[in-house]
Amino acid sequence: MSKETTSDKKVTKKADEKADTVKKASSSKTTKKASSKTKTKTKKTDVVTEVDEYSTGNQAEVNIGTIGHVDHGKSTLVKALTGTFPDTHSEELKRGITIRLGYADTDTRYCPKCTGTDKWSTEATCPKCKTKTKVSRRISFVDAPGHEVLMATLLTGAAIFDGAILVIAANENCPQAQTREHLAAMDAVGIQNIIIVQNKIELVTEAQAIKSYNDIVKFVKGTVAEGAPIIPMSAIHGVNLDLLIETIENVVKTPKRNEKIDSRMFVARSFEVNKPGTIPEELLGGVLGGSIISGILKEGDDIEIRPGIRTGRKVEPIKTKIVSIHAGTLGKVKEAKPGGLMSIGTDIDPAITKADSLVGNIIGKPGKLPPVIESIELAINLMDFVVGLDEKTKVKNLAVGEQLMLNVWTAITLGQISNLKGKKMTVKLDRLVCAEKGTRVAISRRLAGRFRLIGFGIVQ
Ligand SMILES: Nc1nc2c(ncn2[C@@H]2O[C@H](COP(=O)(O)OP(=O)(O)O)[C@@H](O)[C@H]2O)c(=O)[nH]1
Ligand SMILES: [Mg+2]
Ligand SMILES: [Zn+2]
Numbered sequence: 001m002s003k004e005t006t007s008d009k010k011v012t013k014k015a016d017e018k019a020d021t022v023k024k025a026s027s028s029k030t031t032k033k034a035s036s037k038t039k040t041k042t043k044k045t046d047v048v049t050e051v052d053e054y055s056t057g058n059q060a061e062v063n064i065g066t067i068g069h070v071d072h073g074k075s076t077l078v079k080a081l082t083g084t085f086p087d088t089h090s091e092e093l094k095r096g097i098t099i100r101l102g103y104a105d106t107d108t109r110y111c112p113k114c115t116g117t118d119k120w121s122t123e124a125t126c127p128k129c130k131t132k133t134k135v136s137r138r139i140s141f142v143d144a145p146g147h148e149v150l151m152a153t154l155l156t157g158a159a160i161f162d163g164a165i166l167v168i169a170a171n172e173n174c175p176q177a178q179t180r181e182h183l184a185a186m187d188a189v190g191i192q193n194i195i196i197v198q199n200k201i202e203l204v205t206e207a208q209a210i211k212s213y214n215d216i217v218k219f220v221k222g223t224v225a226e227g228a229p230i231i232p233m234s235a236i237h238g239v240n241l242d243l244l245i246e247t248i249e250n251v252v253k254t255p256k257r258n259e260k261i262d263s264r265m266f267v268a269r270s271f272e273v274n275k276p277g278t279i280p281e282e283l284l285g286g287v288l289g290g291s292i293i294s295g296i297l298k299e300g301d302d303i304e305i306r307p308g309i310r311t312g313r314k315v316e317p318i319k320t321k322i323v324s325i326h327a328g329t330l331g332k333v334k335e336a337k338p339g340g341l342m343s344i345g346t347d348i349d350p351a352i353t354k355a356d357s358l359v360g361n362i363i364g365k366p367g368k369l370p371p372v373i374e375s376i377e378l379a380i381n382l383m384d385f386v387v388g389l390d391e392k393t394k395v396k397n398l399a400v401g402e403q404l405m406l407n408v409w410t411a412i413t414l415g416q417i418s419n420l421k422g423k424k425m426t427v428k429l430d431r432l433v434c435a436e437k438g439t440r441v442a443i444s445r446r447l448a449g450r451f452r453l454i455g456f457g458i459v460q
Helices: 006-027 074-082 090-095 148-158 177-189 206-220 241-251 350-356
Strands: 037-041 048-052 062-067 102-110 134-143 163-169 194-199 230-232 264-271 287-294 302-311 314-327 331-333 342-346 362-364 372-382 403-408 411-421 424-434 440-447 450-459
Touching (some): 074 102, 074 163, 074 194, 074 241, 102 241, 148 177, 148 403, 148 411, 148 440, 163 177, 163 241, 177 206, 177 440, 177 450, 194 206, 194 241, 206 230, 230 241, 264 342, 264 350, 287 350, 302 424, 372 411, 403 424
Parallel strands (some): 163 194, 194 230
Antiparallel strands (some): 037 048, 102 134, 264 287, 264 362, 302 314, 314 342, 372 424, 372 450, 403 440, 411 424, 440 450
């Protein structure tokens, strides 16, 4: 089974295309240097245009996750917003679910002539009056997996969310198992900005729509989504898309970024982009995908990756250089700032990065990363009920020696409780992680055959 996903493919394809164009350029010239202007085929219009090798487009400013029960319309909503259906990988299509995180970017745009909700769209010309629209900002949508075994993937992705859209189908009872589970994950990771989309509205009667609405209001009461806007939509027909975009603009504001503070990128994917049989001189170094959380990263920067390479319980930080940066669906950029997903080409051995082996690492400037720790002290906040089990199962007290699964930013590790006192515990970790005081950690416990989210902790 291939582990490659939509976003891998995109990056891989881009890297290949770039490598191709660079190769062509260098062979057609006497100098070895690639021309800074290369012919690039733009996908959307299918015309060949002269473009700069580096993209001059706007980088995405925020990441918004889609969450909710399988089949409620998350991927269809991302398609309506961005024009790209994020489940294009054949394995995913076969299984009908998003196995790993996929993403797609879009510009939110407004019409200078229309007013109120009417002015919002993602189109270059206003769908209502055909006036040329203006770009508000670029947003990256991260599409969550819909299947219950993939909770750990969702928690990993949530580490890079600035906000989330909870998709709930109006033609089913609320809450469904993953509706509850995914919302609890937002609670555990601390995602505050939530928008609820009541989807498939065209399939129900008005009375059913009102009942579904009331069920949603009741369900989110007391959760992080209490009071969140609820937008009735038909994602498949793009109904109320303008209202959703307006709501996104109001609810998920671009966080204030400080480019002077230490640069940090969370690694959510890692891969090798070389085709089998590539000759050693043409091998590209390992690629890391994820999101910058603070500061900026530039091509040519010296970086450190922590915890780094693991051998048993030992880890060794990796020191390398940024060879290239691809920002989201924009393409190659010279520097990247927080927001959106990006991949970073390095000069490390691609064998080290292949098959997501560096997921959970943090990238930053040498010597500036949070410490690598073997045991973690947490202030505990347990939920009342276990998430993901259909019956209302109470969360029992923790016990010394118990095994837990912890999500620390994008890192996942098992660990044993070595000390427990009141609302504080120490967990001895199986895998070393980077963390610092105040980091929010999701806590899961094995119940009924798999790990279930039971609460969160704050690093002391
Ligand atoms: N009737 C109707 N079907 C929808 C709507 N949105 C999505 N669907 C369908 O619901 C199914 C699941 O959608 P998908 O986006 O894959 O759901 P996901 O599992 O949450 O990502 C697909 O067959 C979609 O075509 C909608 O607004 N109305
Ligand atoms: Mg999907
Ligand atoms: Zn208009």
